[in-house]
Amino acid sequence: MTDQLVGAATAPRPDRDQDERAARRTAKMRRYRRLGVLTAGWIAMVLVWELGSWWFGSRLLPRPHEVLLEAVEIIESGNFVTDFTASVLKTFAGFAVAAGVGAPVGYLMGRFRYWQAFFHDGVTIAGTIPAIVYAVMSLIVFGLSNLGPILAVALVSAPYVALNVAEGIRGVDKQLITMSEAFGRSPAQIRREVLIPTIIPFVFAAIRMCFAVAWKVEALTEVFGGRNGVGFQIRTEYQLYDIAGVLAWMFLFIAFMLVIERLVLAKAEARLLAWRPEERSAAL
Amino acid sequence: MSTMTENRRRSTTEIEESTSAWRKRLTSDGAARVAALLSFFVLWLVVSAVFGRVPGPVEVVVRLVEEFARGEVFGNFASTLYRFGVGVALATVVGIAVGVMMGLSQLSRAFFESPVLVGLSIPAIIWSFLTVMWFGFGDMSPIVTTFLTAVPFVIINVAQGVRGVSRDLRDMSSTYNVPLSRRVRDLVLPAVTGYVAAGVRFAVIIGWNGVLLAEWFGGSGGVGYRARFWYDANRYGGFAAWVVLFVGFIVLLDRFVLDRAIRRAFRWRDA
Amino acid sequence: MAVLTVNHLAKTFNIGTPRASRVLDDISFEVRGQTFVSIVGPSGCGKSTLLNIISGVEEHTSGDIRLTSDDGKPARMGYVFQDPRLLPWRSVMRNMMYVQDDQSETTVARAKRYLDMVGLSKNADFYPGQLSGGMQQRVGIARAFAVEPDLLLMDEPFSHLDAITARGLRAQLQDIWAQSKKTVVFVTHDVVEAVELSDRIIVLQPGGRIYEDITIDLPRPRRQSDPTVATLQAEVLARLEQMKEMSQLAEPVA
Numbered sequence: 001m002t003d004q005l006v007g008a009a010t011a012p013r014p015d016r017d018q019d020e021r022a023a024r025r026t027a028k029m030r031r032y033r034r035l036g037v038l039t040a041g042w043i044a045m046v047l048v049w050e051l052g053s054w055w056f057g058s059r060l061l062p063r064p065h066e067v068l069l070e071a072v073e074i075i076e077s078g079n080f081v082t083d084f085t086a087s088v089l090k091t092f093a094g095f096a097v098a099a100g101v102g103a104p105v106g107y108l109m110g111r112f113r114y115w116q117a118f119f120h121d122g123v124t125i126a127g128t129i130p131a132i133v134y135a136v137m138s139l140i141v142f143g144l145s146n147l148g149p150i151l152a153v154a155l156v157s158a159p160y161v162a163l164n165v166a167e168g169i170r171g172v173d174k175q176l177i178t179m180s181e182a183f184g185r186s187p188a189q190i191r192r193e194v195l196i197p198t199i200i201p202f203v204f205a206a207i208r209m210c211f212a213v214a215w216k217v218e219a220l221t222e223v224f225g226g227r228n229g230v231g232f233q234i235r236t237e238y239q240l241y242d243i244a245g246v247l248a249w250m251f252l253f254i255a256f257m258l259v260i261e262r263l264v265l266a267k268a269e270a271r272l273l274a275w276r277p278e279e280r281s282a283a284l
Numbered sequence: 285m286s287t288m289t290e291n292r293r294r295s296t297t298e299i300e301e302s303t304s305a306w307r308k309r310l311t312s313d314g315a316a317r318v319a320a321l322l323s324f325f326v327l328w329l330v331v332s333a334v335f336g337r338v339p340g341p342v343e344v345v346v347r348l349v350e351e352f353a354r355g356e357v358f359g360n361f362a363s364t365l366y367r368f369g370v371g372v373a374l375a376t377v378v379g380i381a382v383g384v385m386m387g388l389s390q391l392s393r394a395f396f397e398s399p400v401l402v403g404l405s406i407p408a409i410i411w412s413f414l415t416v417m418w419f420g421f422g423d424m425s426p427i428v429t430t431f432l433t434a435v436p437f438v439i440i441n442v443a444q445g446v447r448g449v450s451r452d453l454r455d456m457s458s459t460y461n462v463p464l465s466r467r468v469r470d471l472v473l474p475a476v477t478g479y480v481a482a483g484v485r486f487a488v489i490i491g492w493n494g495v496l497l498a499e500w501f502g503g504s505g506g507v508g509y510r511a512r513f514w515y516d517a518n519r520y521g522g523f524a525a526w527v528v529l530f531v532g533f534i535v536l537l538d539r540f541v542l543d544r545a546i547r548r549a550f551r552w553r554d555a
Numbered sequence: 556m557a558v559l560t561v562n563h564l565a566k567t568f569n570i571g572t573p574r575a576s577r578v579l580d581d582i583s584f585e586v587r588g589q590t591f592v593s594i595v596g597p598s599g600c601g602k603s604t605l606l607n608i609i610s611g612v613e614e615h616t617s618g619d620i621r622l623t624s625d626d627g628k629p630a631r632m633g634y635v636f637q638d639p640r641l642l643p644w645r646s647v648m649r650n651m652m653y654v655q656d657d658q659s660e661t662t663v664a665r666a667k668r669y670l671d672m673v674g675l676s677k678n679a680d681f682y683p684g685q686l687s688g689g690m691q692q693r694v695g696i697a698r699a700f701a702v703e704p705d706l707l708l709m710d711e712p713f714s715h716l717d718a719i720t721a722r723g724l725r726a727q728l729q730d731i732w733a734q735s736k737k738t739v740v741f742v743t744h745d746v747v748e749a750v751e752l753s754d755r756i757i758v759l760q761p762g763g764r765i766y767e768d769i770t771i772d773l774p775r776p777r778r779q780s781d782p783t784v785a786t787l788q789a790e791v792l793a794r795l796e797q798m799k800e801m802s803q804l805a806e807p808v809a
Contacts, residue, residue: 038398041399056418060414121317128534130492132508136511136523178612184631185654220407254406275644
C-alpha cells in the first residue's frame with residue numbers, strides 16, 4: 001500500500017511539461033486556423049464584390065478600390081465629421097424621446113394590470129410596423145426638417161423600451177418590495193430606490209437591441225427628406241448617379257456606428273452597473 | 285403614558301365587501317382595451333388638427349373605400365405578396381442552411397461571421413437602390429432586396445438555436461458515430477424548429493420593410509409603389525389609407541398565422 | 556415601548572374556493588415591554604403567516620390585531636428576514652439609511668453605531684455583492700435594530716446560514732439585544748435556538764392554534780455550553796414531541 005503511495009508521489013515530472021507544450025501548440029494552431037478562415041471570409045466577400053462589378057459593369061456597381069478612394073476623399077474633405085455628427089445626434093435624440101415615453105409606459109404596463117391591458121395591443125402592433133412607414137409618417141408630420149428623423153427613431157424604439165421596462169418591472173425582486181413595505185417606506189421611496197434601479201439595465205438592453213435598427217431608420221428618413229446627415233448625403237450621391245459615393249458614405253457610416261455601439265454603449269452600461277458581482281449585464 | 289396611538293387594519297373580508305360592482309367592470313381588461321382604442325382615435329384627431337398635413341381618420345377611410353372601388357387594392361397586394369413570399373422563402377432556405385453550418389462547425393462560423401455582420405449592417409435602403417439599378421423595374425428587385433435584408437436574421441437565429449442543442453446529445457452522437465445527415469435530421473432540426481420560427485418571424489418583419497422600399501423606388505406596382513403615388517402627389521390621405529390597409533394585414537397575419545406557428549414549433553419545450 | 560395585542564386572529568388562504576385552507580385559528584396573545592418572544596412550531600403551522608400579518612405584509616381573515624405605542628407616534632417596526640434583502644445597487648451604509656425616516660446626522664451616527672455592533676463598520680462602503688451571506692445577514696440585523704423599533708420581527712433569520720455562522724450570529728444577537736432591549740417577536744422551527752434566545756415561547760400546532768405558552772426563566776447571557784440551558788432545551792423538545800404525537804392521534808383540522 002505504502003509503496004503505491006510513494007510511487008505516486010514521485011512520478012516523473014518532465015512528462016507533464018511535454019504534454020503542456022503540445023497542448024499549447026495545438027491551441028495556437030487552432031487559433032491560427034480560425035484567423036485564417038476568418039480572413040478567408042473577408043476575402044470571399046471582396047471577391048464576390050469584384051465579380052459583381054464585372055457582371056453589372058462598374059457604373060452600376062463600382063469596384064471596391066473605387067469606393068475606398070471615394071471614402072478617403074470624403075473623410076479628408078471633412079464632410080464626414082459634420083454629417084455623421086448630425087446623424088448620430090439625431091439618433092440619440094430619438095432614443096431620449098423613446099426612453100422618455102417608453103419607460104413610463106413600460107412601468108405602468110409592468111406594475112398595473114389595467115395598463116398592461118391598455119397598452120399591450122398598441123405596443124405589439126407598433127413593434128411590427130416596418131421602418132419605412134415610420135420614416136414617411138415622420139416626414140408627413142414634420143416636413144423636411146431635422147425633427148423628422150428624430151420622431152422616426154423615437155417611434156421605432158419606444159415599443160422596445162416599453163416592453164423591456166415592463167419585463168423588468170415584472171421581474172423586480174418582490175422580496176425587496178416587501179422589505180421596504182415592512183419598514184414603512186413610502187411608494188415614492190420604493191419607486192426611487194427599488195423600481196428605477198431595477199429597470200435601468202433593461203432600458204439599456206432595449207437601447208442596445210434597437211440601436212442597430214434605429215440608426216438605419218434615421219438614415220432612411222434622412223434619405224427621404226433630410227436636410228443634413230449621412231442619409232441626406234446618400235440621397236444626393238444617388239441623384240448624381242455616383243454609386244461609389246453612395247457606397248462610400250454607407251460603409252463609413254456603418255463602421256463608425258459599430259464603433260459607437262461597441263465603445264460608447266458598452267462603457268456607459270458598465271459604469272451604471274458597477275454594483276453587479278459579474279460586472280457584466282445580463283444579455284436580454 | 286397618556287396618549288395611545290393605534291395601528292389597526294381591516295381584514296380581507298371587510299375590504300372585499302366594500303368594492304362596488306361597476307368599479308370592477310370599469311377597470312377590467314376588456315374595458316382597458318376599449319379605452320385604448322378610443323384614446324388612439326382621439327390622439328389621431330388631435331394630431332391631424334394640430335398638424336395640417338396629417339390626414340384625419342375620416343379622410344383616410346374615404347380614400348380607402350375609393351381605392352377598393354378603383355380596383356387598386358387586390359392587384360397591388362397580390363404583387364407585393366408574391367415578391368415578399370419568394371424573397372422570404374429563399375431567405376429561409378438559405379438562412380437555415382448557412383445557420384446550421386455555422387451552428388455545427390466552428391470553422392464555418394468563423395468564415396461566415398463577417399459576411400453576416402456586414403449583411404446585418406447594410407440598410408435596406410441601400411439594397412433597394414442597388415437592386416433597382418441592377419435589375420431595373422420588375423419583380424427581381426423587390427425579391428432580391430427582401431432576400432438580402434432578411435437572410436442575415438434567419439442565419440443568426442438558426443445558428444443560435446443549433447449551438448444551443450445540448451452538448452451532451454451532440455457528444456453522444458459523435459461517440460456513436462452517427463452519420464452527419466442523420467444527426468441533422470433527428471437531432472438538430474427538431475430542436476431547432478422553434479428558433480427557425482423565431483428567425484422567420486424576424487425575417488418577415490424585416491422583409492416587409494425591404495419589399496416596400498424596393499417597390500417605392502422601383503416602378504412596377506405593388507403596395508410600396510401605390511403608396512408612393514399618393515405621397516408624391518402630396519395627398520397624404522391616400523398614403524395613410526394604404527398604411528392602414530397594410531398594417532391591418534400584417535397584424536392579422538402575425539397574430540393568426542405566425543404566432544400559432546411559433547407556439548406549435550415550441551410544443552416540445554413547453555410540454 | 557409597544558404593546559402587541561392579538562385577539563382571536565384567524566387566516567384562511569384561498570377563502571371561498573375549494574382549495575381553502577385555514578392556516579391560523581383563534582390566535583390570542585399579548586406581548587408588552589422589553590421582552591424576547593419566540594414563536595415555534597413544525598413547518599406549515601402558520602408561524603411565518605402570523606409574522607406577515609403582524610408586520611402588515613398580509614391581511615388576516617378575521618379577528619383583531621393591534622399595535623399600540625405609548626409615545627404618541629405610530630409604532631415603528633423593524634424586520635429581519637430569512638435572506639438579507641439588501642438593495643444590491645446601494646452600499647451597506649445607504650442600505651442602513653434607506654429604512655430610516657430621517658437622514659439627519661444623529662440618525663447617521665446611530666446607524667454607524669449599530670453597524671459597529673455587528674462588527675461591519677469597515678464595510679460601510681461595500682456593495683452587498685462583495686459580502687458573504689453571513690455578513691449580509693449581519694447588515695440586515697443591524698439595519699433593523701438601527702431603526703430602534705417599538706417592535707422587532709425576525710423570521711427565521713439564521714435558517715439559511717451554516718451552523719458555525721449561525722452560532723456566532725446568535726451570540727451577537729443576544730449582545731445587541733442586551734444593549735438595546737427591544738420588544739422582539741422571533742419565529743423559528745428550531746426549538747433549541749428558541750430556548751437559547753427567548754424569555755417566552757409560544758408554541759403553535761399544525762392547524763394554527765396555540766398549543767402552549769412557555770416562560771423561560773434562565774438568566775442572561777445564555778450560552779449553548781451552559782448545562783442548565785441544555786436541560787431546559789431537552790425538556791421543551793420533549794413537550795413538543797408530545798404535541799406531535801397528540802396531533803397525529805387527533806382528527807385533522809379542516
